[in-house]
Each structure stands twice: as structure tokens, then as C-alpha cells.
Amino acid sequence: MDFIIGIILLTCFSQITASSVKISPETDKWIRYGRDLSISCIFSSKHYNSIQLLHGDNEVHVSDQVTLTSETFTDADDLQTTVLRYTKSNVKFDDAGVYECRAENAKKQVKIDVVKGKLKIFPKTERVIAFEGERVTLTCEYQGGQRLDVTWSSTSGRDLKKSGFVIGSIVQSGAYVLTKVDISKSRASFSDSGKYVCTAGPFTKSVILEVYQGECDNLLVSGPSGVPDGHMTASSYYEDSIYMDSPERARLNLEDERVQRDNGNYVILGGGWMSGDKDKNEWIQVKFKAQSVVRSIWTQGRFESNCCNQSDWTTEFKVQFSQDGVVWHKYKDQSGNDLLNPQIRRSKNNLYFRANSDSDTVVKNDLPYPLITKYIRIYPTAWHGDIALRLDIKGCLIPQNLRISEPVQKAINLPVPGTLRISCEYTGPKEDHVLWSKNFVRMGNLDGFVRSSTEQLSGGRVTITDTITKETTEFLDSGNYTCYVPNSTLSDTLTVHAMKLDKKPNIDRYWVSSQNAVQLSCEYRSLDRREFSWEHSGGDINNRHFQITRDIKKSDGAVFVTSSIRKPYVDATDSGNYTCRVGEMSRSWEVNVLSVMGNGSWQAITPNRTMYLECDVKGLPNNIPYQIFWTKEGMSLKDLNSHGRINYFPNSKNLQIVRAQPSDAGKYECNILLEVGSPAQQQVSITKEIYAPPKTMLDGMKTINVGDSLHLYCKTTGYPTPSIVWKKNGLSLSELSSRVTFLPYGGLDNGHLVVFDVSGSEAGEYTCEAESEYFNSATSRLKVEVKELSIATSPTLLIAIIVGSVVVFMAIVCCGVYVKCNQRAKKKNYAYDTNSLERLRQSRPRLPRNNTFSEDQPKIMKLSEEPRFYSKRPPMSSPPLSASSQRSVSTFESDSYERVPLRNKLNITLTDQEGEEGYNTGSTQEKVRFSIVDIK
Structure with missing residues (x-):
């Protein structure tokens, strides 16, 4: 018998730990054709069990390209975890499908898609040059065997549509799928500078957009920024005893000029450059004063003099460029779009610009994308008469640009303590100095910051990245940080809000049972006051009937703002993600409301019969360990001395009370311990009550002498604890008389009745009436006799x-x-x-x-x-x-x-x-x- 009772007691306190299976990756994934695929299965349980990985309906096995490894370890709570790792190299299309981890009755799935294709960004360059106030377009092109969603994003996190970008897409299907997605903005701004990423399934490409400020439409050959004659050269030029058509004569609108040579002879300098031979390898070259941005090329035919009836001009040309005059590159199509300019012809990505049809008309050819170079060559590919032209080039010297490249936002919330790192990037044609200020006061010793600087020469541009870093920040680090170039208008400013945002409770998942209260709080600390906002699953919280409070305090110059949300009774619809936000900083909880089912929150006792308390909870997690145990008013079942009448059945989570007695009435708690063994372990208690009707017993002095004090005691039982009313001869007693008082007794504030200096009028029938909201009242009576003392x-x-x-x-x-x-x-x-x-x-x-x-x-x-x-x-x-x-x-x-x-x-x-x-x-x-x- 003792053995059976022991088994029952052990059963009452048995704990249920849910077996869980996890799979990695947790969400569906794209894998590129020919790459490696890795999948992990993780199974946790109180006992060891084998775990399987299935591809479709077949279990995976080791092969030449497949490896399987398995390991098992046990933690301090005897929880065993088995990890099965699967790796497949050189993935093919047959490897696509559903992969399932399976152990006992638990399983998890993930879908793997294999894709073959390529992704391109146009213009095909690491840096795309654009100008403030002008149109800019970036194109992403995916080509593959199946359709993929192609998306653009900014590493700064900015919303492209809200920033003024227009997104357009074209999808073509056939032997393969071709998808093009453009983002364009009619008037670019300097703030659009940054890194942009294109994604299509497993494919990713990025490009840096540089938006220059200021004008960039200067004549680089003949204008104020023009080049000397020695910077204009050619593969050959025509010269005889009378005429000389050298390359320096190729300036726009230049006419013939008769000059005398040193030997006294006269020569006519032609109005334009004319090559010495007629073939497509002839070229004319311009060397700029410094690295320059070329935006358009203007051409004109050779000036027609009255003497010789010559009509020479170039009808088509191509372009090459170089940074050093030694290594040359073809100017190719980098746009990826159909060229809408009728003056440009494309052949195998080589661009040919249509030029002149007469000698005098100036023809402008805009480059599809700006070109940064030190040298440029024009190769005539078609001509009328002889190869000849006059030209000019419009653009500008490389502009000086300065911007804070990290962080990309103009204002940030800085966690305290934390690390503050600000990088400023200067780009220009030559080296310059970058300085820092805080709140517009120069940072002399950098106020505890460490400074570093790097310099890079690329594409004829000098790029200087200057960084200041502070490893441990404090509230006083709030302010405006500005990087600037002395003796110029170049500057950029970052606003830093040094702050600390804490949440209570400090857990990621918050568990609560329905019809109970939930309260979440965030405390913000900084030098300035900021406004809070609360969100529920990304939406407004105001329509969820939460009480929102705010408390503001100041201490040591810092502002402490605490904002709380509270709802006294939650239900399943209140589950979701809750976020408190201050600027860009936020704290979040995942609130899980457990729905309580079963036979209600209370039931009346049925003496000498078997009763059941149900703990039917909906919403318990499948992949999170939990335990269930019962208590009565916080006391464990084994301490109740129930002699085996109270039993807990883990499978049904119900509590059984055999031969229920009035003493069994009270409050019982079904306790659910969630996330067992982790720092976020929580307990959710669901209350079940057993009510019992009230009973009373009145005791005290039946006979008393005049002048003595009368003491009567009312003892009650029942749950909830009843209230009592004292009566004498059917009339309520009160403390209005100075000789009547009530003292505590038996858990009641008025269980002890005292009457001082008793007189004959105190004789009579005294009544103690126990009242309950759920049952009929119970009454006890006592007749008191008062005697005179001789x-x-x-x-x-x-x-x-x-x-x-x-x-x-x-x-x-x-x-x-x-x-x-x-x-x-x-x-x-x-x-x-x-x-x-x-x-x-x-x-x-x-x-x-x-x-x-x-x-x-x-x-x-x-x-x-x-x-x-x-x-x-x-x-x-x-x-x-x-x-x-x-x-x-x-x-x-x-x-x-x-x-x-x-x-x-x-x-x-x-x-x-x-x-x-x-x-x-x-x-x-x-x-x-x-x-x-x-x-x-």
C-alpha cells in the first residue's frame, strides 16, 4: 500500500517536458546551382531517440557528395539533444524539394529551391556617378531558368518609394526568364548617395551611387578650364608646304589661320584636325588638367575655306579612355537598357556615336553614363571626305564631395554604454584635410575619441576616409558631430542621441494566461526628452484598449522617462509582438496568451465524491520545453497531507480529488513552467477554485454577572471566507455603544464580540450569521443569562x-x-x-x-x-x-x-x-x- 501511495505522490509531481525538433535553415531557402547545401536537425528530449532526415519520402544516405554526422549531448537537467548534420556538395536541380527532420512524433520541414542563373547591375561599374537635380537610374537584371522576385534595397534602411524612387519591372519568359527592375529618380539629391543592393533569390549584387553637388557642364577643351595645345595629340595629322591640320587645331569653331613661319614662309593652319591616313585606327586625344568627369562630346566638321572646296567631317566615332595614358579602355554600354538615343549605335556592347553631316553644324552626344578619366580618345569610324573634326568636351573637374558614410542616417540613437564610430568620406581630385567638430566647436584632443585615416587613389580620384571611435560611450556624448574641409564649404553633420533604453520584464518571450493582466514597461535615459511610441505587430496599439502611462524624472542632468502599457484582462487576440520605440531605438516582446479551457474557474464542492480540476490550456508551444505541476494556495500537493486522495494525471493535466471533504475547498493553481532551464524561464499559473458553503459555531459565556465583560466567539468555515453579522434578539449589533466592541478571531476581523459592564439588558439570544455570495447563509445562536451578584x-x-x-x-x-x-x-x-x-x-x-x-x-x-x-x-x-x-x-x-x-x-x-x-x-x-x- 505504501508503495502505491508513493507512486501516486510521484505522479502528482511528475514534470512534462515537451520533445522538440528544430531544423536549420528554419525558413524556405534558395540554393544556387553547383553550390553546397547544408541542413541540420536538432532533437531535444528526456530520453534518447533516433532522428531522421528525409528528402521527399526517402531518407537521405551517405554518398560521394553527401556527408552525414550525428552527435548527442546531455545537459544538467538530463535533457538529451541530438544534432544531425547533412551536407551536399555540387547541388543539382534534383536536390530541390522538401526536407523533413523527424523524431518520435515530432517533425519539422523546410523547402529548398535550386536555381541557376545570373544577376547583373547596370551601369556595370562599382560607382555610379549622378548629379544633384538630375535623373538617375539603376537597373538590375536577372536571367535564369525560373522566375525569381527581383528587389532593390538601400543599406541605409531607407524606404526607396518614400525617398522618391520609382520602381519599374519587365519580365520576359521563353527558353529562360529575364527580369529587369529599374529604380529611378527624376531629381537626385546628395542624400541619395550610398550603397544599393539588388537581390533575386540567392543572388545579390551591389553598387555605390555618388551624387555630386554643383554644376558640371564646363568646356574642358577650349573654355576657362580648357587644356593647352600640348595636351591635344593625334595618331597622325595632315601637313604640306601650305596647310597644317595638327590636333591642337581641333578646337570647336576654330577657323583657318595664316601665319608666318620662322623661315619667313607662310602657312595656313587649318580649321580642324585632319588625319594623315584614312583608316579606322586614327585617333585624336585630349589630356585633361586633372581627373575630370566627362558628360558629353561636341563635334564639328573641318572649317571650309574658299580656296579648295574641301568638305571633310566625321560621321561616326567611338571612345576610349585611360587614367595614365598607357592602359586604355573601351567606352561600352553599361546601361543594360535599350538605347533610346538615335545618335548612339550599339554593336556587341560597343557604342558608336553618330556625328556630323556637314562642316559647320555642332552635334552634341551625351554619354549614357558619366565617365571619369584623365585621358580621352576619339576614334572616327566613318567619315565624309577626309577624316577631320573639331571638338569640345563638356563636364567638370572631379568635384570635391564630403559625406558621413557611417552611420548612414543623419541622426542616430546611441546605446549607453556602447561604441560610437563615425566615418567621414572625402572624394576629390587631390589630397585634402578632414577635421572634426562637436556642437560646432572643433574637437582638439577628440575628447576621448581615437582617430584613424585611410587614403585611396582609384579611377583618378583621391578618397580619404577619416574615422573617429569611442569604445565606451556615456550620456554626455550626445550632440552634433561635423566633419569638414578647412577653407571650403564642404561639411556634413550627424546628430547623436546617447541614450539607454531598458525593458521590463527583460525577456524576449512573455507568457500569460487569458483573463490575466499583462504589463510591459520601457525606461529611456538621456540628456534630452524624447517621445515614446508603442506598436502591436507593426500596427498602432491605441485600438487594443491598453492603459498607457508615462513618468518623467530628472537626475544628474539626465532625463528618465518610463512608459508602460497595461491591460488587466487579455485574451488570445492580444498575442503578438509588442514594441516600444524611441526614435530608431526599440525594444520588443513576443507576447503569448495561453487560452484556458475546461470546467470554469470554480466549482462547488461535492462531499464524498470524486472531483476533477481541469488544466486544459490552448497555445502551449511545441518547440519550447515546459513543465506542469499543481499547488494549493502555493503549497505543493505532497505537503497537504491528503492521504493519497489528491492525484495528478500528467497525460490529461487534470487534478483528481477522491472523496472530497470540506477541508479540500480552496484555491488550486495549475502552474506551467515555460522555457525550462533558460534565463527566460517563466511560470504561468492558472487558478481553479473549489467553493464550500459556510458553517458557524458560536461559543462563549452563557451565564454572566452584572458588571462583568461578556465574551462571545464565532468560528466559521467555508470558502471563500464568509463575512459574519452579529445580532441580538434578531437585531444587528454595532459599535455605536461604547460598551460593545469587536476583536479579531478565527481569521475574521469581528469574530470576537465583547460587551463591557454587562447589565440586565444584555441578556438574550445572540446570533452569529455567516454570509456568502455563492451559498445560503449559516447561523449559530447562544442564549446569555445575566445574574445579579450578592x-x-x-x-x-x-x-x-x-x-x-x-x-x-x-x-x-x-x-x-x-x-x-x-x-x-x-x-x-x-x-x-x-x-x-x-x-x-x-x-x-x-x-x-x-x-x-x-x-x-x-x-x-x-x-x-x-x-x-x-x-x-x-x-x-x-x-x-x-x-x-x-x-x-x-x-x-x-x-x-x-x-x-x-x-x-x-x-x-x-x-x-x-x-x-x-x-x-x-x-x-x-x-x-x-x-x-x-x-x-
Whole structure:
């Protein structure tokens, strides 16, 4: 029998840990054709079990290109975790499909798609040059065997549509799928500079967009920024004794000029450059003063003089460029789009520009994308007459640009403590200096920051990246940080809000049962005040009936703002992600509301029958360990001394009470321990109550003498705890009379009824009525008889009173008094029940302050209740008096005491010097003299 009871008790406290299976990757994934595929299965349970990985309906096995590894480990709670790792190299299309991890009855799936294709960004360059106020277009092109979604994004996190970009797409299907997605903006701004990423399935490409400020439409050959004659060269040029068409004569709108040579002969310098040969390898070259941005090329035919009827011009040309004059590159199509400019012909990505059809008309050819170069060559590919042209090039020297490249936002929230790193990027044609200021005051020693700088020459441009770093930040690091180039207008500013944002409770997942309260709080600390916002699953929280509060404090110059949301009763619809946000900084919780099902929150007791408390909870996680156990009012079941009548069944999560008794009534808790063993472990308790009807028992003094104090005690049972009402002869008693008071007893504030100085009118039937909201009331009655006391029948009374170190014996026969005093050693361990006297003192009216006493006069004490003396220590509580109880007073001896029956009451009055009614404090150090003033 003991063994069976032990099994039942063990069952009551058995814990359920949900087996869980995880798979990595957790979401569907694209894999590029020919790459490697890796999948992991993770199974956790209290006992070991094999785990399988299936591809479709077939279990995977080791092969030449497949490896499988497995390992198992056990934690401190005997929870075993098995990890199965699968790796497949050189993935083919057959490897696509659903992969499933399976162990026991748990399983997880992930879908793998294999794709073959390529992704391109146009213009095909690492950096795309654009100009403020002008159109900019970026194109992403995907080509593959199946259709993929192609998307653009900015590494700064900005919304492209909100930033003014227009997104367009074209999809063509056939032997393969071709998808083009453009992002364009009609008027680019400097803030659009940054890195842009194109994504299509597993493919990713990026490009840096540089938006230059200022004008870039200068004549780079003949204007104020023009080049000297020595910077214009050619593969060959025509020259005879009369004419010389050298390359420096190829300036736009230049005419023939007759000059005298050193030998005295005259020569005609032609109005344009004309090659010495007629083939497509002839070229004319311009070397700019510095790295320049070329945006357009302007051409014109050779000037027609009146002498020779010559009509020479170039009808088509191509372009090459170089940074050093040695290595040359073809200017090719980088746009990826159909060229809408009819003056440009494309052949195998080579671009051919249509030029002139006469000698005088100036023809402009805009480059599809700006070209940054130091040298440029024009190759005529078609011509009329001889190869000849005049030209100019429009653009500008490389502009100086300065921007804060990291972080990309103009304002950031900086966690405290944390690391602050700001990078400023300068781009220009030559080296320059970058300086820093904070709140527009130059940072001399950088105020605890560490500074680093790098310089790079690329594409004829100098790029300087200057970085300041502070490893441990504080609130005083808030402010405006500016990088600038001295003696220029170049500058950029970053606003930093150094702050700390904490959340309470500091957990990621928050568990709560329905119809209970949820409260989430965020505390923001910084030098300035910021506004909070709350979100629920990305939407506004205002329509979810949460109470939102805010508290603001200041300390040591910092502002402390606490914002809280609270809902007293939640339901399943309140589940979701909750976020508090201050600027760009946020804190989030995943709130999971467990729905409680079953037989309600309470039920009435059914004595001697079997009862069940259900813990049917919806929303318990499948992949998170949890345990369930029951308690009663916080006490474990094994401490209830139920003799095996209370049993817990883990499979059903129900609690069974066999042969239910009234003592089984109360509050029971079904406790769910979630995320067991992790720092985020939480307990959710679901309350189930058993109600019992009230019962009462009235005890006390059935017979009492006039002048005595009446004590009645009402003891109740039932759950919830009933309230009681005192009545006399059917009428409610109250404390309106100074002689009636109620004291605590039996867990009730008014369970003890006291009536002082009883008179004949107090006789009658007293009633204690227990009332409950859920059951009928219960009543107990007691009839009290009041008697007059005759002094002639009074027996002899012997009283022993200890005053200081003196024992006083008083013998009273009828109306006579005998007093004997003995000197004895002072005992310091005497005490008596002061609690009862103090309660009586507080409930009695004060005496008038009309008596004065000197030091030698005795102090008078009036006792309306028998004093109880104890030689060792007072008991924990005074037992209730019954009608048959005999009143007594204690006579003290050296180490023990004896109880002497007391039939007549002795009233002794002690009054202090101010005339107030008082009581002995119980101190054995105090000397008190008593005088007998009255015997009733």
C-alpha cells in the first residue's frame, strides 16, 4: 500500500517536458546551382531517440557528395539533444524539394529551391556617378531558368518609394526568364548617395551611387578650364608646304589661320584636325588638367575655306579612355537598357556615336553614363571626305564631395554604454584635410575619441576616409558631430542621441494566461526628452484598449522617462509582438496568451465524491520545453497531507480529488513552467477554485454577572471566507455603544464580540450569521443569562500581587481585608498577557483628567477583565472562554505557580498622574502599589 501511495505522490509531481525538433535553415531557402547545401536537425528530449532526415519520402544516405554526422549531448537537467548534420556538395536541380527532420512524433520541414542563373547591375561599374537635380537610374537584371522576385534595397534602411524612387519591372519568359527592375529618380539629391543592393533569390549584387553637388557642364577643351595645345595629340595629322591640320587645331569653331613661319614662309593652319591616313585606327586625344568627369562630346566638321572646296567631317566615332595614358579602355554600354538615343549605335556592347553631316553644324552626344578619366580618345569610324573634326568636351573637374558614410542616417540613437564610430568620406581630385567638430566647436584632443585615416587613389580620384571611435560611450556624448574641409564649404553633420533604453520584464518571450493582466514597461535615459511610441505587430496599439502611462524624472542632468502599457484582462487576440520605440531605438516582446479551457474557474464542492480540476490550456508551444505541476494556495500537493486522495494525471493535466471533504475547498493553481532551464524561464499559473458553503459555531459565556465583560466567539468555515453579522434578539449589533466592541478571531476581523459592564439588558439570544455570495447563509445562536451578584454570599478571596521585589498577600472575607507583605528576591522573568489588556484599553473610554497624585501617592488601576499572570512566558494566544470556565488568578511562588479559583470579581483602578486610565506595562523593574477601592 505504501508503495502505491508513493507512486501516486510521484505522479502528482511528475514534470512534462515537451520533445522538440528544430531544423536549420528554419525558413524556405534558395540554393544556387553547383553550390553546397547544408541542413541540420536538432532533437531535444528526456530520453534518447533516433532522428531522421528525409528528402521527399526517402531518407537521405551517405554518398560521394553527401556527408552525414550525428552527435548527442546531455545537459544538467538530463535533457538529451541530438544534432544531425547533412551536407551536399555540387547541388543539382534534383536536390530541390522538401526536407523533413523527424523524431518520435515530432517533425519539422523546410523547402529548398535550386536555381541557376545570373544577376547583373547596370551601369556595370562599382560607382555610379549622378548629379544633384538630375535623373538617375539603376537597373538590375536577372536571367535564369525560373522566375525569381527581383528587389532593390538601400543599406541605409531607407524606404526607396518614400525617398522618391520609382520602381519599374519587365519580365520576359521563353527558353529562360529575364527580369529587369529599374529604380529611378527624376531629381537626385546628395542624400541619395550610398550603397544599393539588388537581390533575386540567392543572388545579390551591389553598387555605390555618388551624387555630386554643383554644376558640371564646363568646356574642358577650349573654355576657362580648357587644356593647352600640348595636351591635344593625334595618331597622325595632315601637313604640306601650305596647310597644317595638327590636333591642337581641333578646337570647336576654330577657323583657318595664316601665319608666318620662322623661315619667313607662310602657312595656313587649318580649321580642324585632319588625319594623315584614312583608316579606322586614327585617333585624336585630349589630356585633361586633372581627373575630370566627362558628360558629353561636341563635334564639328573641318572649317571650309574658299580656296579648295574641301568638305571633310566625321560621321561616326567611338571612345576610349585611360587614367595614365598607357592602359586604355573601351567606352561600352553599361546601361543594360535599350538605347533610346538615335545618335548612339550599339554593336556587341560597343557604342558608336553618330556625328556630323556637314562642316559647320555642332552635334552634341551625351554619354549614357558619366565617365571619369584623365585621358580621352576619339576614334572616327566613318567619315565624309577626309577624316577631320573639331571638338569640345563638356563636364567638370572631379568635384570635391564630403559625406558621413557611417552611420548612414543623419541622426542616430546611441546605446549607453556602447561604441560610437563615425566615418567621414572625402572624394576629390587631390589630397585634402578632414577635421572634426562637436556642437560646432572643433574637437582638439577628440575628447576621448581615437582617430584613424585611410587614403585611396582609384579611377583618378583621391578618397580619404577619416574615422573617429569611442569604445565606451556615456550620456554626455550626445550632440552634433561635423566633419569638414578647412577653407571650403564642404561639411556634413550627424546628430547623436546617447541614450539607454531598458525593458521590463527583460525577456524576449512573455507568457500569460487569458483573463490575466499583462504589463510591459520601457525606461529611456538621456540628456534630452524624447517621445515614446508603442506598436502591436507593426500596427498602432491605441485600438487594443491598453492603459498607457508615462513618468518623467530628472537626475544628474539626465532625463528618465518610463512608459508602460497595461491591460488587466487579455485574451488570445492580444498575442503578438509588442514594441516600444524611441526614435530608431526599440525594444520588443513576443507576447503569448495561453487560452484556458475546461470546467470554469470554480466549482462547488461535492462531499464524498470524486472531483476533477481541469488544466486544459490552448497555445502551449511545441518547440519550447515546459513543465506542469499543481499547488494549493502555493503549497505543493505532497505537503497537504491528503492521504493519497489528491492525484495528478500528467497525460490529461487534470487534478483528481477522491472523496472530497470540506477541508479540500480552496484555491488550486495549475502552474506551467515555460522555457525550462533558460534565463527566460517563466511560470504561468492558472487558478481553479473549489467553493464550500459556510458553517458557524458560536461559543462563549452563557451565564454572566452584572458588571462583568461578556465574551462571545464565532468560528466559521467555508470558502471563500464568509463575512459574519452579529445580532441580538434578531437585531444587528454595532459599535455605536461604547460598551460593545469587536476583536479579531478565527481569521475574521469581528469574530470576537465583547460587551463591557454587562447589565440586565444584555441578556438574550445572540446570533452569529455567516454570509456568502455563492451559498445560503449559516447561523449559530447562544442564549446569555445575566445574574445579579450578592456580596453576602461572597466567599473568602486570596490574592497574591507582586510589586517590585515585594509579594503582597491580601485575604478578603466578606468586607474585611488582610494584607501581608514579604520581602523576596526580584524575579526578572515574570510576564503576563499584555495583548488582551491593550485591546481592552483601546476599546474603553478615557477617564476625566481630574485627579492629581504626588510621587508618594499610590497609583490606581481599574481592571475590567481578570489579569492572567505567567511565571515563564505568555502563550501564543488566549483560549476562548466557555460558559463552564472557572475564572482564576495566579499566585506566584519562587519557580512555579498555582491557580486559585476566583468566584467574585475584584476591580482595581490604576490612574497615572494626569488622571488617564492606564495599565501595568509588565516590567518587573517598575514598583507599583495597589489599593483596594471597591469590591462588587
